[in-house]
Amino acid sequence: MTRIxxxxxxxxxxxARLRSEPELLSEAVAxxxxxxxxxxxxxxxxxxRTKGIRPGLTLAQARSLVPKLIARGxxxxxxxxxQEALLEVAESFSPRIEDAGEGMVFIDVSGMERHFASEKxxxxxxxxxxxxxxxxxxxxxxxxxLAARIAAELPKSPTIxxxxxxxxxxxxxxxxxxxxxxxxxxxLQRWGITSIGELAHLPESELxxxxxxxxxxxxxxxxxxxxxxxxPRALPPEFREGMELEWPLVAxxxxxxxxxxxxxxxxxxxxxxGFACKxxxxxxxxxxxxxxxxxxxxxxxxxxxxxxxxxxxxxxEKTPPGAPVIGFTLVAHPDRPRRAQLSLFGPAALSPEKLAxxxxxxxxxxxxxxxxxxxxxxxxxxxxxAIGTFxxxxxxxxxxxxxxxxxxxxxxxxxxxxxxxxxxxxxxxNEPGEFQIAAIKSDGDIAGxxxxxxxxxxxxxxxxxxxxxxREYWDVELLQGKSYRVYRGDxxxxxxxxxxxx
Amino acid sequence: xxxxAHLFESRxxxxxxxxxxxxPVRDDLARLRASLAGTAAAKxxxxxxxxxxxxxxxxxxxxxxxxxxxxxxxxGGLPRGKMVELTGRRGAGRFSIVMSALAAxxxxxxxxxxxxxxxxxxxxxxEAAGVDLRRVLWIRPHTLKQAVMxxxxxxxxxxxxxxxxxxxxxxxxxxxPAVAWVRLGRSAEAHGAAMLISTPYPLTGTASEAxxxxxxxxxxxxxRGKSPRVFAGVTLDLTLEKHxxxxxxxxxxxxxxxxxxxxxxxxxxxAHSS
Numbered sequence: 001m002t003r004i005x006x007x008x009x010x011x012x013x014x015x016a017r018l019r020s021e022p023e024l025l026s027e028a029v030a031x032x033x034x035x036x037x038x039x040x041x042x043x044x045x046x047x048x049r050t051k052g053i054r055p056g057l058t059l060a061q062a063r064s065l066v067p068k069l070i071a072r073g074x075x076x077x078x079x080x081x082x083q084e085a086l087l088e089v090a091e092s093f094s095p096r097i098e099d100a101g102e103g104m105v106f107i108d109v110s111g112m113e114r115h116f117a118s119e120k121x122x123x124x125x126x127x128x129x130x131x132x133x134x135x136x137x138x139x140x141x142x143x144x145x146l147a148a149r150i151a152a153e154l155p156k157s158p159t160i161x162x163x164x165x166x167x168x169x170x171x172x173x174x175x176x177x178x179x180x181x182x183x184x185x186x187x188l189q190r191w192g193i194t195s196i197g198e199l200a201h202l203p204e205s206e207l208x209x210x211x212x213x214x215x216x217x218x219x220x221x222x223x224x225x226x227x228x229x230x231x232p233r234a235l236p237p238e239f240r241e242g243m244e245l246e247w248p249l250v251a252x253x254x255x256x257x258x259x260x261x262x263x264x265x266x267x268x269x270x271x272x273x274g275f276a277c278k279x280x281x282x283x284x285x286x287x288x289x290x291x292x293x294x295x296x297x298x299x300x301x302x303x304x305x306x307x308x309x310x311x312x313x314x315x316x317e318k319t320p321p322g323a324p325v326i327g328f329t330l331v332a333h334p335d336r337p338r339r340a341q342l343s344l345f346g347p348a349a350l351s352p353e354k355l356a357x358x359x360x361x362x363x364x365x366x367x368x369x370x371x372x373x374x375x376x377x378x379x380x381x382x383x384x385x386a387i388g389t390f391x392x393x394x395x396x397x398x399x400x401x402x403x404x405x406x407x408x409x410x411x412x413x414x415x416x417x418x419x420x421x422x423x424x425x426x427x428x429x430n431e432p433g434e435f436q437i438a439a440i441k442s443d444g445d446i447a448g449x450x451x452x453x454x455x456x457x458x459x460x461x462x463x464x465x466x467x468x469x470x471r472e473y474w475d476v477e478l479l480q481g482k483s484y485r486v487y488r489g490d491x492x493x494x495x496x497x498x499x500x501x502x
Numbered sequence: 503x504x505x506x507a508h509l510f511e512s513r514x515x516x517x518x519x520x521x522x523x524x525x526p527v528r529d530d531l532a533r534l535r536a537s538l539a540g541t542a543a544a545k546x547x548x549x550x551x552x553x554x555x556x557x558x559x560x561x562x563x564x565x566x567x568x569x570x571x572x573x574x575x576x577x578g579g580l581p582r583g584k585m586v587e588l589t590g591r592r593g594a595g596r597f598s599i600v601m602s603a604l605a606a607x608x609x610x611x612x613x614x615x616x617x618x619x620x621x622x623x624x625x626x627x628x629e630a631a632g633v634d635l636r637r638v639l640w641i642r643p644h645t646l647k648q649a650v651m652x653x654x655x656x657x658x659x660x661x662x663x664x665x666x667x668x669x670x671x672x673x674x675x676x677x678x679p680a681v682a683w684v685r686l687g688r689s690a691e692a693h694g695a696a697m698l699i700s701t702p703y704p705l706t707g708t709a710s711e712a713x714x715x716x717x718x719x720x721x722x723x724x725x726r727g728k729s730p731r732v733f734a735g736v737t738l739d740l741t742l743e744k745h746x747x748x749x750x751x752x753x754x755x756x757x758x759x760x761x762x763x764x765x766x767x768x769x770x771x772x773a774h775s776s
Contacts, residue, residue, distance in 0.1 A: 347611045348560070348694075350660045358659045359639075362652055366643055374625035374640040385625045392637045395611040403609035405568035408631045409735050409758040410598040412622040412670070445592075452723055454731040475733035477721045482593035483736065499624070500670075501736060501760075502597035 001163055003119075004230060005107040006140045006148035007090055007126055009082075012103030013074050014043035016082035019134035020075070020243045020261070029070045032059050042074065077242045077329065082135060084240060085269050087233070089129045089137075092272045093122070096232045098145075103135075104152075106145050108230050123158025133268055142166055144226035150177050166224025171197025178221055184211050196222045239275075239332040241266045248287045248324030252316055255325055260309050266332045267303045275334035276301035276356070280308055285327035292321040300356030300389075301335040307357055310364035347395040359390060380461045381469055382485075383413055383498055409501050411485060417496035418446055422486065437476050437486065446497050448478040456488070475501075557694075565612070565663055565696045567602040571754035575742050576712055579606075580696040582662065585687045587699045587706045590716030592670045595738035596700045597622065598631075598758045599716075600665050603698055605632035607663040615639040615661045619649045620669020630761045650678050650686065657689040657697065664690070667700040683709040713744040724763070735759040 009015045013031045018024055028048040032039045039059040052065045062069055087105055090097040096108035109122060116122040123139035130137035140151025142161035147169060151159035161169045170178075173196050175188060193199050199207075200222035207215040220227070241262040249255045259282075270277060278301045283293045296311050362371045372387040423439040437453040440446065455474030462468050471487045478484070485499040528548075535543040547555070566579035573579045580586055580603060590596045600616070605628075607614045614637060616623060621642045629635055641656065643649040646668060653666045683699075687709040690697040699706055704713065717739045724732040735758050742752045 345556070347613075348660060348662060350613055355659050358655055361655060362641060365651070366641070366648060370642040370644075372640060374623060374628065374635050374638060376625045376629055376635070382624065382626065385623075387640065390639045392613050395613070400610055402566055402568050402606035403632055405602045405605060406632065407569060407756070407758050408598065408601070408627075408761045409595075410601040410631060411624055411627050412592075412597045412620070413624045415621050452721070452731060454723070454725075454733050477723075477733075481719050481721065483721050483733065500593055501733075502593050502595060 001110065002108070002143055003110045003112075003141060003163070004143065004145050004148045005093075005109045005122070005126065006100075006145070006152035007086060007105045007107065007130060007137050008140070008149070008152035009086060009103030009130070009135050009137045010153075011043035012082070013079060014045065015103065015135050016079040017072055017075060018045075019082050019085075019265070020078045021072075022134065022261075024070060024072075027070050028053070028066050028068065029072060030059075030062055031074055032062075032071050033074050039071075072246075075244050077244055077327065081241045081243075081265070085133045085265065086130065086135055086137070088239075088269050088272050089126065089133060089135075092129060093126060096230060098230045099233050100149075103137075104149070106148065106230055108232070109141065119160045120158055123160065127157060129272070133265065133272075142169070142224075144224060145228055145230065146221055146226035147224050153177065167197075167200060167222075170222060170224055171195065171200065173197075175199065178218070184214060184218070187211070237333075239266050239269050239277075239334060240329060241269075241332075242283075242327065242329030244285070244327040245325065248326045250324045252313070252320070255316075255328075256309060256313055259312060259328065259330065260305065262328075262330050263305045263308050263312075266330060267305050267308075270303055270332060270334055273334070275336065276303045277308065277332040278335035279333040280312070281331040281333070282312065283329045283331070284321050284325045286321060286323040287326045290323065292323075292325075294319070298360055300352075300359050302357045302360045304357040304360065307360040307364060310361070314364060346397045346399060349395050350392065355390075380459060382411075382459075383415065383417070411499040412502040413499050414497060417487075417498040418442060418444060420446060420486070420495050420497050422488075422495040437474055440476065440478070440484075440486070440497070442497075446484065446500075448480055448482075450476045451479050452477045455486075459487075561694050565603065565607050565610070567599060568606045569599060569602045569756055571756045572599060572602075572714070572740060575714060575740055575752055575754050576745070577748055580663070580698055581711060582696045583691045583694045584711035585683075585690050585697040585699060585706060585709060587701065587704065587710040587713045588716065589701055589704050589713065589743075590738075591702055593736075594716035594719055595736060595756065595758060596716055597667065599756075600667055600698065600700050601628055601631040601633060603663060603665060604628065604638060605634075607696075608634035608637040611637070612662040613637050613639070613660075614663035614665065615641065615656050617641045617643060617649050617653050617656070617664070617666045618669075619643055619646060619667060622667065622669060627761060647678055650682050653686055653697070654682075654689050657686070657693055657695050660693065660695075662695055663698070664695050665698045665700065668702065668705070670702055680707050680709075683707060687711075710744070711746050712742065712748075715741045715743050717741060722757075732763070733760050734763060 017031055028045060028051060030041045030044040030048055030053055033042045034040055041053060041055055041057045041062050043055060044053040048066060048069060053062050059071055086103065087097060087099055090105045090107045094107050094109055098106040100106055112122060119141050123141060126139050127137055138152045139158035140148045142148040142151055143163055143166055147161050147166040150170065151161050174194060175196060178196055199218060204216065204219045207219050278298055280296045283291055286292055294315060296315055359371055369387060373390040375386040375388045377384040377386050420440050420442040422437055424435040425438040427434040427436050437450045439449045453474050453476040456472035459471045459473060471489065474486045476484050476486055483501040484497045486495060486497050488495050531548060535546060561582050564579035564581050566573045588596055588599060604614050604616060609632060616638060618640060623640060625635055641652050643652050649666060653664060657664050683706040686697065719736045719738045721736050722734040724734040737755055737757045740754050740756060742750050744750050
């Protein structure tokens with residue numbers, strides 16, 4: 001048995017705008033369409049409606065009624081992202097959904113009775129989830145798309161039409177509910193037909209003979225029959241949020257304030273789908289024309305708004321757009337958050353999501369080359385290293401003891417190597433060209449007379465490069481007891497300390 | 503002053519939090535246990551109790567560094583849920599102990615983190631020391647304040663060994679307030695992480711469980727007389743300056759060999775005896 005739900009947001013242009021600017025919720029706001037004298041109201045908040053603002057009024061008429069009316073134009077970007085958000089709420093209930101546009105979505109909820117105590121509970125959950133993303137929605141459930149839509153448009157929500165009860169449900173409703181823009185409305189009014197039930201009682205063939213194909217379709221609809229199947233939509237590859245601004249922004253802080261609410265919305269939408277953001281793209285519309293786009297690769301998939309905002313701030317501070325911003329779009333490329341199977345008897349595993357968020361926050365604080373997994377580089381040059389993405393292998397299932405230490409001495413690398421002056425003396429063999437290090441001098445605290453030195457250890461590497469590495473290394477022990485690794489550079493004149501034994 | 507401090511501590515206990523209350527045993531489980539004989543009832547446990555018992559056992563364990571004298575000084579290794587401070591001047595062997603701790607923890611399959619303020623880690627020598635680099639998160643902050651913030655953030659992530667090496671003297675960045683170390687100690691306790699602070703001079707004050715000082719070092723050379731010399735390693739002296747549960751003042755010596763020496767016991771013995 002097919003059961004189709006309809007999630008519907010009344011006055012969608014207004015709802016989409018209020019979702020982006022929630023501070024306007026308690027104000028007298030009207031959404032207008034058109035320019036100049038042709039600008040007319042398409043939706044208004046409750047406060048404006050109580051003062052007489054109705055859809056269809058021109059902006060001048062509306063302003064004469066409410067001088068302090070806040071008028072906002074229709075924002076295509078806001079409406080598109082609000083529609084996407086509504087679709088994602090629907091997808092959290094069923095993978096088969098149809099985008100009906102303008103704040104309406106159909107959901108195939110057949111077979112979901114096991115997940116909810118009743119169909120009303122399902123409706124309540126859908127309304128609650130829509131409100132969570134800032135869209136006040138209504139819910140209707142019936143066996144066909146038409147009946148579900150009409151049920152959703154009723155003020156009482158959720159409205160559940162029992163299976164087979166579509167005709168009975170529609171009968172008392174006015175004809176305008178069937179199709180708001182009905183071409184044959186005046187004809188039917190002349191016949192004295194005012195409700196859907198009265199239309200359903202007319203003979204189908206007589207209606208078809210007088211009104212043609214339209215009459216047949218109307219008769220089917222009045223009996224609750226809707227042969228149109230639900231056309232499921234494909235999953236979007238990315239999540240978008242954005243808005244057009246009323247005035248250009250030149251400072252970073254106000255822009256970040258608006259961007260943070262957009263990131264919040266993105267985060268909630270990704271959470272609904274079980275996704276996390278792995279790449280964030282920002283496109284800014286500049287004044288008077290042009291765009292500025294940038295992409296931020298996150299170190300690990302995350303939904304943490306604070307982290308994403310910090311990375312955005314750092315990136316904008318580094319390369320500002322260079323012109324006032326009058327609109328923006330944020331695109332989040334989703335990825336599945338990392339999951340791990342925790343073990344009872346093995347070492348404690350890290351929570352992948354918590355780790356990803358912490359690493360992203362550390363990267364935003366320190367820079368992306370300052371956090372990661374240390375890696376060795378295939379070369380003989382001692383101070384070379386690489387840093388990679390930290391993705392530890394899973395811990396063993398059972399505890400194991402530590403491997404016994406070999407008791408090795410570690411070298412503390414100095415980056416960059418410390419330039420020093422070296423005093424030499426002939427080696428004990430008094431052979432020409434052979435010497436030992438007698439003292440080290442420098443501006444810092446790596447200085448002093450040398451008690452013992454050993455070397456040189458020759459290092460030649462990367463001979464295929466135009467400037468190969470050719471060094472002579474010594475180990476030295478100063479009189480104070482500290483020991484260092486010293487090398488003489490390629491030219492033979494400069495000396496450096498590149499590590500201390502610690 | 504001390505009276506005020508005592509009053510403050512009595513009102514706001516900073517270091518000795520109240521032990522967590524065990525959740526009550528469910529009625530049906532209590533009835534079932536009561537109906538069984540004593541031995542069988544003692545052996546019966548439910549999942550929640552098992553998890554709590556395993557967690558309690560885990561927290562009571564230490565992470566050994568496998569440097570036997572150092573572990574003996576601390577009563578078995580780095581205690582989980584506690585902060586241990588290792589102080590010593592440059593060249594005192596602190597970094598080698600840090601590497602040993604990382605090597606031991608990662609060889610057990612634990613994830614470890616090194617907050618390396620001085621950017622001193624050489625991944626190649628760490629790998630040679632037995633550190634499983636795949637299980638090490640390397641953080642290189644610019645200042646001491648950033649290092650402490652990073653340590654606190656990362657300790658809450660679930661790493662079992664958190665090592666903060668503040669590099670060599672002088673430290674970059676301003677000194678952090680003493681309360682920051684108390685917070686780190688609390689963080690280690692809350693998340694069951696073994697925290698090792700390696701620093702050239704004392705920083706953590708009363709917040710740490712134990713303080714070990716690396717003192718005098720003796721450099722070992724291989725070869726004498728006319729034969730060419732080879733740097734063989736160092737012997738360092740460690741002193742337990744403070745411990746909340748052990749008597750302070752103990753001294754041990756640790757011998758560390760140069761990793762470039764062949765892994766040959768004869769060579770090492772020669773080096774150590776010379």
